[in-house]
Amino acid sequence: xxxxxxxxxxxxxxxxxxxxxxxxxxxxxxxxxxxxxxxxxxxxxxxxxxxxxxxxxxxxxxxxxxxxxxxxxxxxxxxxxxxxxxxxxxxxxxxxxxxxxxxxxxxxxxxxxxxxxxxxxxxxxxxxxxxxxxxxxxxxxxxxxxxxxxxxxxxxxxxxxxxxxxxxxxxxxxxxxxxxxxxxxxxxxxxxxxxxxxxxxxxxxxxxxxxxxxxxxxxxxxxxxxxxxxxxxxxxxxxxxxxxxxxxxxxxxxxxxxxxxxxxxxxxxxxxxxxxxxxxxxxxxxxxxxxxxxxxxxxxxxxxxxxxxxxxxxxxxxxxxxxxxxxxxxxxxxxxxxxxxxxxxxxxxxxxxxxxxxxxxxxxxxxxxxxxxxxxxxxxxxxxxxxxxxxxxxxxxxxxxxxxxxxxxxxxxxxxxxxxxxxxxxxxxxxxxxxxxxxxxxxxxxxxxxxxxxxxxxxxxxxxxxxxxxxxxxxxxxxxxxxxxxxxxxxxxxxxxxxxxxxxxxxxxxxxxxxxxxxxxxxxxxxxxxxxxxxxxxxxxxxxxxxxxxxxxxxxxxxxxxxxxxxxxxxxxxxxxxxxxxxxxxxxxxxxxxxxxxxxxxxxxxxxxxxxxxxxxxxxxxxxxxxxxxxxxxxxxxxxxxxxxxxxxxxxxxxxxxxxxxxxxxxxxxxxxxxxxxxxxxxxxxxxxxxxxxxxxxxxxxxxxxxxxxxxxxx
Amino acid sequence: xxxxxxxxxxxxxxxxxxxxxxxxxxxxxxxxxxxxxxxxxxxxxxxxxxxxxxxxxxxxxxxxxxxxxxxxxxxxxxxxxxxxxxxxxxxxxxxxxxxxxxxxxxxxxxxxxxxxxxxxxxxxxxxxxxxxxxxxxxxxxxxxxxxxxxxxxxxxxxxxxxxxxxxxxxxxxxxxxxxxxxxxxxxxxxxxxxxxxxxxxxxxxxxxxxxxxxxxxxxxxxxxxxxxxxxxxxxxxxxxxxxxxxxxxxxxxxxxxxxxxxxxxxxxxxxxxxxxxxx
Numbered sequence: 004x005x006x007x008x009x010x011x012x013x014x015x016x017x018x019x020x021x022x023x024x025x026x027x028x029x030x031x032x033x034x035x036x037x038x039x040x041x042x043x044x045x046x047x048x049x050x051x052x053x054x055x056x057x058x059x060x061x062x063x064x065x066x067x068x069x070x071x072x073x074x075x076x077x078x079x080x081x082x083x084x085x086x087x088x089x090x091x092x093x094x095x096x097x098x099x100x101x102x103x104x105x106x107x108x109x110x111x112x113x114x115x116x117x118x119x120x121x122x123x124x125x126x127x128x129x130x131x132x133x134x135x136x137x138x139x140x141x142x143x144x145x146x147x148x149x150x151x152x153x154x155x156x157x158x159x160x161x162x163x164x165x166x167x168x169x170x171x172x173x174x175x176x177x178x179x180x181x182x183x184x185x186x187x188x189x190x191x192x193x194x195x196x197x198x199x200x201x202x203x204x205x206x207x208x209x210x211x212x213x214x215x216x217x218x219x220x221x222x223x224x225x226x227x228x229x230x231x232x233x234x235x236x237x238x239x240x241x242x243x244x245x246x247x248x249x250x251x252x253x254x255x256x257x258x259x260x261x262x263x264x265x266x267x268x269x270x271x272x273x274x275x276x277x278x279x280x281x282x283x284x285x286x287x288x289x290x291x292x293x294x295x296x297x298x299x300x301x302x303x304x305x306x307x308x309x310x311x312x313x314x315x316x317x318x319x320x321x322x323x324x325x326x327x328x329x330x331x332x333x334x335x336x337x338x339x340x341x342x343x344x345x346x347x348x349x350x351x352x353x354x355x356x357x358x359x360x361x362x363x364x365x366x367x368x369x370x371x372x373x374x375x376x377x378x379x380x381x382x383x384x385x386x387x388x389x390x391x392x393x394x395x396x397x398x399x400x401x402x403x404x405x406x407x408x409x410x411x412x413x414x415x416x417x418x419x420x421x422x423x424x425x426x427x428x429x430x431x432x433x434x435x436x437x438x439x440x441x442x443x444x445x446x447x448x449x450x451x452x453x454x455x456x457x458x459x460x461x462x463x464x465x466x467x468x469x470x471x472x473x474x475x476x477x478x479x480x481x482x483x484x485x486x487x488x489x490x491x492x493x494x495x496x497x498x499x500x501x502x503x504x505x506x507x508x509x510x511x512x513x514x515x516x517x518x519x520x521x522x523x524x525x526x527x528x529x530x531x532x533x534x535x536x537x538x539x540x541x542x543x544x545x546x547x548x549x550x551x552x553x554x555x556x557x558x559x560x561x562x563x564x565x566x567x568x569x570x571x572x573x574x575x576x577x578x579x580x581x582x583x584x585x586x587x588x589x590x591x592x593x594x595x596x597x598x599x600x601x602x603x604x605x606x607x608x609x610x611x612x613x614x615x616x617x618x619x620x621x622x623x624x625x626x627x628x629x630x631x632x633x634x635x636x637x638x639x640x641x642x643x644x645x646x647x648x649x650x651x652x653x654x655x656x657x658x659x660x661x662x663x664x665x666x667x668x669x670x671x672x673x674x675x676x677x678x679x680x681x682x683x684x685x686x687x688x689x690x691x692x693x694x695x696x697x698x699x700x701x702x703x704x705x706x707x708x709x710x711x712x713x714x715x716x717x718x
Numbered sequence: 719x720x721x722x723x724x725x726x727x728x729x730x731x732x733x734x735x736x737x738x739x740x741x742x743x744x745x746x747x748x749x750x751x752x753x754x755x756x757x758x759x760x761x762x763x764x765x766x767x768x769x770x771x772x773x774x775x776x777x778x779x780x781x782x783x784x785x786x787x788x789x790x791x792x793x794x795x796x797x798x799x800x801x802x803x804x805x806x807x808x809x810x811x812x813x814x815x816x817x818x819x820x821x822x823x824x825x826x827x828x829x830x831x832x833x834x835x836x837x838x839x840x841x842x843x844x845x846x847x848x849x850x851x852x853x854x855x856x857x858x859x860x861x862x863x864x865x866x867x868x869x870x871x872x873x874x875x876x877x878x879x880x881x882x883x884x885x886x887x888x889x890x891x892x893x894x895x896x897x898x899x900x901x902x903x904x905x906x907x908x909x910x911x912x913x914x915x916x917x918x919x920x921x922x923x924x925x926x927x928x929x930x931x932x933x934x935x936x937x938x939x940x941x942x943x944x945x946x947x948x949x950x951x952x953x954x955x956x957x958x959x960x961x962x963x964x965x966x967x968x969x970x971x972x973x974x975x976x977x978x979x980x981x982x983x984x985x986x987x988x989x990x991x992x993x994x995x996x997x
Contacts, residue, residue, distance in 0.1 A: 028755075039754070106757050256755060588985045589896050629899060640972040645749075648898035708896075709978040716981075 007492050007672050010610035013484045015477070019223070027172040027186045027220040032250040035174070038100040038243065039109050040253070041116055042263070043091040046637040047332045048122040050089045053098070056115030062108060064116075065243040066099035072203030076234050077196055083298035083335065085201055085238040091120065092297035093332050094637045095263045100239055102251055125332035125637055129271065129292045134303040134328040136310060138566040140384050141321035145286040151277045156357050158274070158350035159703040162632035163267035163339060163625075164641075166649050168223030170260035173233060175240030176250035182241050184217045188233040189225050190516035191217045191474050195508045197234035198241040215241070218507040222478040226622070227338035229478065230518050231301055232265045262642040265337030266632065268293040268305055272350040282364045284373060289313040291326035291347070296335035302328040305336075307447050309343030311570045314382040315351035316393065316439040317373035322382060333637050338518065340619070341442070341679045345626065345686060348440045349704060352687035357700055367407075370439065371397075385569035388558065392665050393439065393576055396600040400437070400578040403659060404598035409435040409582065410695060417698035431584040431593070434696025438579045438684035443571030444676030445521040448563055452555040458512035459529035461490070461537055463547040469494065469537070470502040471530060473514040475522045477505070480678055481611040482522055489527055489607060489671055493534040494541075512550070520676025523607060524573065524667070529553060531671035556669060573667050575675045576602040579620060579684035583692040590708035590715070592628050592693060594656040602663045603680065605673035609662065616660045616681045623685015625650045627704050628693070721766040726773040729877060732766055734852045737874040739765035742789055743820035745813070746829045774824070774879065777801065783846075783885050788824025788878040792836075795823065802883065804910060805839045807893045812836075814902040824878040830864045832934060833905045835895060837864070838927035841937045842912055843883040849876040857882075866933045886923070888912040892990045896982060898973060905930045906974035907983050911990035913949075921949045921994060926987065931968040931979050938965060949996045955988075962987055 018024040041064075043050075055064050067074055067086040074088060075081045087098045098118070103109045147153040173186030182202065188194055195217045199206060204214055217237070222229060236253050243251055255264070275288040291309050295302035310326045355373070359366035377391045401407060413433045445451055460472035469490060477483040487501040494501075504510075514526045533551045540547065561568035582595040597620060606612040629648045632641045641647040666673020686704050694701045699714040721738065723729040732738060739761050741747045751759035768774065774789030777798045784800060795801045795809050796818075812818060812835045826836045827847060837860075845860040849872060856876070863870050872878065892911040897903030908929035915921045924946050928936040938961075945958050968979035 106754050110754065110757075254755075258752075588989050589894065589982050591896065593900075631898075645904060646972045648903065651899055651901050653900040708982070709975055712978055712981060 004492070004495070007488065008606045008609045010608050011484065011488060011498065013481055013611060014487070015483060024221050024223070026169040026223055027174060028169055028254045030174060030185065030220060032174060032176055034250060036102050036104055036249055036251045037106055037109060038102045038240070038251050038253040039113060040097045040239070041099045041101055041113050042095040042097055043087060043118070044094070045091055045120045045122050046094045047125040048091050048120045050087065050091065050118055051121050052119040054117045056112055058112065059108065062101070062103035062112060063243070063247055064099050064101055065239070065246060069242050069246050070201060071245065072201045076238055077200035078193065078231050078234065078300060079303065080299045083235070083300060085235065085242065093334050095334065096297070097239065100243055100253065102243060102247070127331050127333065127637065129294070129329040131330045132327040133295065133299055133330045134306060135326070136306060136566060137323070137325040138310070138383060139323050140319070140380070140382055143286050143288070143321040143323045145277045145321065147277060150279060151285060152280060153275060153277055154358050154361050155273070155275045156350070156354045157702065158272045158353055160270045160346050160349065161705065162269055162336070163630055164261055164632055164647055165224070165226040165228035165266070165339060166644065166647070167225055167228055170255040170257050171229070171232060171236060171264055172252070172254035173236040173240055174250065174252045175237070175244040177244050177248040181214055181216050182244050183215070184237045184240065185220050186233060186236065187222050187225070187229055188217075188219055189222070189229045189476050189478060189518060191219055191476070191506045191508050192513040193231065193516055194234050194237045197238050201238040201241055202245055213509070216507065216509045219476050219505040221505065222476055225478040226340045227342065227518065228264060230338035230516060232337060257644065258642045261647060262639045263334055265300070265335055267339035268295065268302065268336040268343070268346065270294070270309070270346040272346060274350055274354040276358060278358060278362065280362060282359070282362055282369050282372070284319055284358070286321040286323070287314065287319045288323045289325070293326070293328055293343070293346070294331055294333065294336060295328040296331060296333045298335045299328065299330070300335050300337050302336065304447065305338070305343040307343070307566070309347040310566070311382055311443065311447065312344045312347040313351070315348055315355070316375055316441050316576070317351070317355065317370070318375050318379035319373060324382065333634055334639060340622065340682045342519070344442060344679070345623065345683050348438070348683050349627070349686045349690065352438050353690060353701060356691060356694070360700070374439065375441070381570065383570050384567050387574065389573060389667060390665060391576070392602055392663055393578070396576065396578045396602060396663060397439065399661060400580050400598050400600045404435070404580040404582070404596070406435060406437060406580055413695050417696070430587045432587060432696035433582070433584055434692040434694065435580060435582045436688045436691025436693070436695055438687040438691065440680070440684045441574045441576050442520060442676060442680040442683055444524050444573045444575055445571060446519050447570055448561040448568070449555065451521070451525060451553055455515040455553065457515040457525060457529060457553040459514050459526060459533055459551050460512055461530070461533045461549045463537065465544050465546055467544060468500055468502060469496070472511045473526055473530065474506045474508070474511050475514060475526050476517040478517065480522070480615065481608065485523065485607040485611060486527060486530055489531055490534045493531060494538055520575070520678045520680065522678070523674045524670045524676050525553065527607070527671040527674060528669065572669065573675050575604070575677060575680045577680050577684050579688040581624065581688040581692045583689065583696060585693060585696045585711065590711040592706070592708070594624065594654060596656045597658045599658070599660045600663065601660070601680065602665045603677040604665060604667040604670050604675035606662055607672065607674055612662060612677055613660060615677050617658050619681025620658060620685045621650050621655055623682040624689045626682070627686030627689040628706050629654070630705055631707060719764045721764065723766060723768065723771065726771055729766060729768055729771065730850065730852050733875045733877060737763060739763065740828070740877060741765050741767045742769060742822040742825045743791070744769070745817050745821040746825060782882060784883040786823055786881050786883070788827070788880055789822050792818040792821045792823065802843070804842070804891055804893060804912065805836065805883070808835050808839045808895065808910070811895045811897070811901070823881060827860070827863070827881060828870065828872065828878050830866075830868050830870050832867055832932060833930040835905060835908065835929070837935045838908055838910045838929040840881065840883065841927040841935045842910055842925040843886060845884070846882040847878060848880040848882065850879040851875040851877070855879070861937070864934050886912070887914045888923070889915045890994055892993055894986050904973060907931050907968065907979045909983060909986040909990070911987070911994070913994045919995070921946060924949065924994065926990070928966060928983050931966045931983050936965050945991070949991070949994055955991050955996055959984060959987060
């Protein structure tokens with residue numbers, strides 16, 4: 004049999020590249036109405052009075068008073084309202100939808116809405132802790148003494164915005180007596196459950212007589228931004244469709260999306276260690292603070308991911324890890340590729356370098372000494388069960404990039420007085436940085452077993468055409484290609500004999516959300532299991548239906564209360580090396596090259612994984628050096644693609660990437676998670692490269708020229 | 719309403735009749751007046767679209783200088799052998815290929831943004847702006863034409879017809895656009911310096927301009943005279959740099975901060991002075 008990794012054409016290449024793909028904003032249903040969100044224009048306060056203008060015929064306003072169920076977006080906590088009732092908690096919070104056919108008329112109606120507020124003092128600082136977790140590892144009993152030095156480092160990160168191709172958008176319509184949703188999403192069943200909740204329909208009732216359906220429209224990138232946020236649009240539309248029984252489209256403008264949709268959590272991470280002067284790390288303490296914005300949303304789970312990554316790719320014997328989600332009067336933050344890990348891995352990678360510098364010991368030696376080995380315990384006292392091939396990966400990355408000779412050379416240059424300001428345009432500092440990282444695959448802890456309970460089906464028709472029935476979304480990561488490839492390969496039938504459509508909750512079972520690097524490893528694993536069953540029971544030209552259900556591997560033991568045990572069934576690993584030049588005149592950073600090695604188990608399609616590798620790394624580097632987003636008095640300042648700077652092709656460099664072959668016993672053909680891993684190492688690698696170039700410690704990202712200037716002027 | 723004039727004369731007549739927003743490439747007008755997608759931009763009053771007027775698209779040279787028709791596309795500047803290298807250097811780093819193919823040089827001047835990328839170059843070339851109305855032609859120096867962010871002395875019946883760059887000699891050229899990334903970025907600041915030295919190395923002329931650090935482009939003839947003297951006498955430049963520091967008054971905004979803009983501008987100035995052989 005052919006090696007499954009050998010690449011085939013991605014099935015949506017032509018439709019995407021030619022521009023023919025119809026995204027949700029391109030879809031026009033007959034007689035469709037438009038909706039626009041009317042938003043609060045204060046940051047915090049209470050609505051005293053709201054007056055709507057007289058509406059022309061066929062124009063409508065839908066607000067909190069139209070909600071049949073309870074007014075919140077069902078996700079984890081019952082905290083974020085679908086429409087403001089009277090309490091405003093962030094600037095731009097939705098109050099109502101204005102609906103009609105003529106957009107100019109809609110805007111006129113919006114201008115005619117008058118709201119009287121009573122304003123409160125907003126909170127922007129990390130003061131109002133709404134979720135707290137802590138756990139210890141080993142016996143963290145050490146105190147600062149003559150033999151044990153206390154080293155500290157505080158690391159800061161700002162927002163990151165997803166900038167997916169098409170902004171958030173959803174179309175709601177009434178068909179076959181069902182409130183139906185069609186839109187850009189990662190999680191059809193999250194949306195379905197949220198819609199059921201807002202309409203006050205009990206799940207048991209829905210089982211008997213379905214009243215809601217959700218269908219995915221083509222998605223042009225999501226990066227986590229379409230995990231929980233689309234549920235808000237769907238709930239608003241569901242309330243409107245339930246009341247009016249008309250088709251309505253709610254499509255965000257780019258600026259509206261950038262200003263009011265979720266983003267990566269800003270964070271402050273304080274790390275401390277007690278260490279001997281020889282570099283014997285006795286104890287590590289991590290205190291994580293993340294900005295959840297006005298509502299909790301998924302922030303607790305994001306916080307957990309961050310905390311679980313507190314030892315990075317290293318194993319320390321004794322740890323104290325604490326963390327809080329802080330509520331502020333800002334736009335709610337949410338899921339973003341990496342989900343808390345990018346913040347923590349950045350901090351840990353900088354910190355271990357800073358420890359070595361403080362002690363004047365070789366950073367590489369210190370890092371190697373604590374690098375995870377098979378059998379080591381995780382930060383939560385679980386076990387790294389599988390082979391860890393990081394030493395081979397590190398060696399490979401260092402060899403292909405000449406890492407060691409470059410670091411030494413650049414360090415010598417800066418120490419030999421090369422920090423004297425240059426006055427030629429071509430005069431640059433040079434630096435190289437290396438990050439080591441891992442990412443737990445699938446939901447944290449017992450999430451898969453307790454909450455998701457994935458179900459997968461395969462349906463074969465009388466013509467032997469096999470249809471994959473899963474709720475997973477192709478958002479560019481290529482599952483429309485790889486899932487079909489997986490089934491065709493196992494059954495040894497042509498690729499065309501396998502079908503996978505965009506999920507529709509009327510037809511597909513709940514195989515869980517398309518998140519957490521779980522789709523190939525968990526859902527793909529179940530698809531392969533079903534395929535094997537089908538192969539065994541195959542009856543030519545007969546209809547067959549196979550179902551498989553998720554079962555947690557027996558060895559995974561996890562305690563949700565204490566956060567102790569195996570947080571993940573498997574880990575993917577990576578090494579990034581990044582080389583930069585920093586202008587001595589303007590401090591602008593130029594990317595020279597990147598070298599990466601990944602262990603994602605086994606690629607189901609190599610070219611698709613390479614796409615993840617290039618895109619993920621560039622998104623991570625953007626996070627590390629370019630992407631500035633902040634708020635001023637609760638208002639996002641960079642709300643267009645002109646002002647929010649993501650890397651262009653010209654900002655990129657030659658990227659050399661290698662995949663290791665290290666199949667995971669429980670993954671399909673050995674595949675582990677890949678989607679998030681590739682982003683995580685970018686920021687620390689580029690920050691360490693800049694640190695190496697300028698000879699100053701870096702404590703925050705993005706490392707902008709403005710920040711570098713500050714560092715250089717602080718002698 | 720959008721008027722589509724049949725020719726240049728029709729344009730002048732239309733401008734005489736009423737106050738119109740002139741749209742050439744539209745790369746500023748469309749963005750500034752952005753509306754809910756599917757609706758036409760929120761341009762105040764009526765506008766006139768001169769995008770298709772070939773009469774304003776030309777590049778020619780004579781003894782008075784280099785004449786560029788206001789409707790010349792930025793991309794066309796890059797393709798013309800007549801265009802001076804400093805202007806090409808600025809255009810090459812402007813916006814994106816798509817915008818360079820529709821954006822015009824007249825639009826960049828008329829938009830009068832302190833961050834307009836061709837402007838520092840036009841300032842060092844002592845550019846003259848040629849305006850025309852049914853009343854006739856008026857020539858005005860770019861220094862007097864642009865009075866503040868988005869503000870010019872163009873009268874509502876006038877159109878920018880042409881810009882004339884003086885032909886100047888230079889032996890040294892320094893240009894730096896500092897944007898948030900390597901392409902498709904609005905300048906945080908920009909700097910251009912030109913000098914001309916004779917065979918003996920004596921500097922005969924020096925010109926400097928800064929973009930995006932004041933209400934208009936910063937160019938100061940008196941400081942250039944002092945700089946020229948100092949360059950030829952090996953005097954310290956500190957006083958001159960201090961004087962420039964007074965003129966550079968940038969702001970904090972969503973793209974950068976005043977401190978960086980100022981310090982970086984001065985670093986570029988010092989860097990240029992060193993290139994010109996000064997201290």
